[in-house]
Amino acid sequence: EFVRRLRSRGGNMERRGNGRQRQNKRETDFQQRERDMEMERREQEHQFQLERMQKEHEMEMERLEQDRIREMRQHGAPSLDFDFELPDDEMSDGQREKIQLIRFRLEQQEIQKMAEIQILENEAKIALQQQFFSQKMAETKPIEELIKAIAILQSEIKILEIKAMVEFKSLLNPEQLKHLINQLKETH
Numbered sequence: 001e002f003v004r005r006l007r008s009r010g011g012n013m014e015r016r017g018n019g020r021q022r023q024n025k026r027e028t029d030f031q032q033r034e035r036d037m038e039m040e041r042r043e044q045e046h047q048f049q050l051e052r053m054q055k056e057h058e059m060e061m062e063r064l065e066q067d068r069i070r071e072m073r074q075h076g077a078p079s080l081d082f083d084f085e086l087p088d089d090e091m092s093d094g095q096r097e098k099i100q101l102i103r104f105r106l107e108q109q110e111i112q113k114m115a116e117i118q119i120l121e122n123e124a125k126i127a128l129q130q131q132f133f134s135q136k137m138a139e140t141k142p143i144e145e146l147i148k149a150i151a152i153l154q155s156e157i158k159i160l161e162i163k164a165m166v167e168f169k170s171l172l173n174p175e176q177l178k179h180l181i182n183q184l185k186e187t188h
Helices: 002-074 093-133 141-170 174-187
Strands: none
Touching: 002 093, 093 141
């Protein structure tokens, strides 16, 4: 009898041990699922953050472009409202990079010209004020020269924009060009 009880206890111990192993395996599986779910949640959160940052960047770039156009109009150099955009899926990476370079170069040149215009405008204001308060006979020749120089710089900005458009157009294939022309017809 004693031996039988010992054997039954041993069997129970084995069953308890097997039960504990199964329970430990279930706990391990559960913990692994929790870790996987946490990783997935973090990945989704990271993706959301990236998308949000991309949208914010696009909005900031749009705001800067609008500010640039507003400033150019303020200084008498209206921008040629030419949209350099095609849907991303219609452009190759190389085209996007080249277009971005065209934009940056154009923006850099426009900023330089606008700075020159502002300097000349200030010089014209100073010259006008000096002529107004001067005891001598008013001489308009220097002021006329400044105004002509401003007009030349404004026309140079427009020429830069046209050159950028032509350079942009040369990057497009016939299908992209057709899409862009249709897009421009719809907006105008």
